[in-house]
Amino acid sequence: MEWVVIVSVLVMTVLSLLRVNVIVAIIAAGLTAGLMSGLSFVESTEMLVAGMGGQANTALSYILLGAFAVAISYTGITGILVNYLIKVLTGKKTMMLLAIAGFASLSQNLVPVHIAFIPILIPPLLKLFDEMRMDRRAVAVALTFGLKAPYVMIPAGFGLIFHNTIVDSMNENGASVSISDTTTAMLAPGIGMVVGLLIAIFFTYRKDRDAIEGAGGPTAIIVPEVKEVSFNKNHFFTLIAIFGALIVQLITENLILGALTGLLLMFLFIVVPFRNGDNIVSEGIGMMGSIAFVMLVASGFGTILEETGAVDALVEVSSGFLGDNKAIIAFILLLVGLFVTLGIGSSFGTVPILAALYVPICLAAGFSPVATAALIGTAGALGDAGSPASDSTLGPTSGLNADGKHQHIWDTVVPTFIHFNIPLFIFGWAAAVFL
Structure with a gap:
């Protein structure tokens, strides 16, 4: 039973590396986990579908945020940003990448649209990327950094939800922590992500690289032309709508209400004509629907791993030979967490699962609450960077593969x-050992 998680995640990873569609790869991995656990094909499929409800809130949030992002783009305000980047940063690859990472970071705290801004901001820049011979892998790294690092380190916006999830999950399992504790715990892993970003920009992907025609498969998306705006x-009312959405999201800690508030304000201010409401929602679904569906399927996969006891068995076997060496315990727990979170692809969704498994082991081994929070938060973050099913990887691809x-x-x-996963692992391990 303890091999179920490892084998199923390997199935998903290998199929993805062989360029099999990510949804098909996740379904295959889920069925593999079910069959290895003694379920039939029918039972495995039913459990997969039943488990898809676990990310329904997230999926609906993304679709509504997609509609909000489409409404924002309707005003042309994103064109101002695109034109600024083109005028000021043309020919300056390093500054362009740092600017993209910075703007992406705002999507987690200041402008709560998460990945919904990418299909609007990035496609108009693709022609410029090609002219500058910019390595798009560096852009993907910059975008993923902006989608992850702010909520990992900063307890505001999406970060407040992430840190509260860690606090609530640990408190429910017998470890008392506060937001200040999780902020301290996640500082080192966040610094690890900064190191990874700088290595990618200044070393790994510094050289020129031509994008390969058809590398991402056929696409029906039309790359928009950049216009003067x-x-x-x-645009002023759009900014009010953005801040309104942020305030509601921070107060309610609910992405759906935040997105609805933003859309409502856009219509009330007649920034977007009410008659265009259907088109905007339809475009939002078209832009974010596939990503939302991947998240639903990933949730079903996670349910199979959890309900069949595969995750529990893996942790139980791992804890049996851990001993009392904190360095070894932290390493094994993060390694187990890596496999679990890669399969599920959601840091927010896996934290409660990880807390239930990690807290008893860490308390018995003498880890401090802050060190335990570092392990749980880092293991959760591992699922958002480098997982085929993560919104933090699906989002950048949705924009960069527009052509x-x-x-x-x-x-x-x-x-x-x-x-990101390698420095997260190293810095998270260090935080757990030394805090």
Whole structure:
């Protein structure tokens, strides 16, 4: 039973590396886990489908945030940002990548649209990337950094949800911690991500690279032309809608309500005509629907691993030979967490599972609450960087492959795994051992 998680995740990983569609790869991995656990094909499929409800809230949030992002783009305000990047940073690859990482970081705290901004901001820049011979793998790393590092380190916006999830999950399992504790715990892993970003920009992907035509498969997306846009009153009202969505999301800690607030304000201010509401929602579903569906399927896969006891068995076997050496215990727990979270692909969704497994082991081994939080938070974050099913990898690919020249696994997943999961693992391990 303890091999179920490892084998099923390997199935998903190998199929993904062989360029099998990520949804098919996750379904195959889920069925493999079910069959290895003694379930039939029918039972495995039913459990997979039943488990898809676990990410329904997240999937709906993404679709609504996608509609909100489409409404924002309707005003042309993103064109101002795109034109600024083109005018100021053309020919300056390093500054362009740092700027993209910075703007992406705002999507977690200041402008709560998460990955929904990518299909709007990135496609108009693809032609410029090609002219500059920019390695799109570096752009993918920069985007994933902005989607992850802010919530890992900063307890505000999406970060507040992440840190509260760690606190609540640990408290429920007998370890008392606070937001200040998790902030301290996740500082080192966050610094590890900064190191990974700098290595990718200044060393790994510094050289020129031409995008390969058709590398990402056929695509029906039309890359928009960049137009000159001047700031006007609609842009002012759009900014109000953005801040309104942020405030509601922070108060309620609910992405759905935040997105709905933003959309409602856009319609109330007549920034977007009410008659265009259906089109905007439809475009939002078209832009974010496939990613939302991947998250649903990934949730079903996670349910199979959890309900069949595969995760429990893996941790139980691992804890049996850990001994009392904290360095070894931290290493094994993170390794187990890596396999678990790669399969599920969601840091927010896996933290409660990890806390239930980690807290008893860490308390018995004498880890401090802060060190335990570092292990849980780091293991959860590992699922968002380098997983084929993660929104933090699917999002960058959705923008960079708008012209069919960017492959999800080799151009996004592998680079982000190398530059973020490895330093996350190392820095998270160090935090657990020394805090």
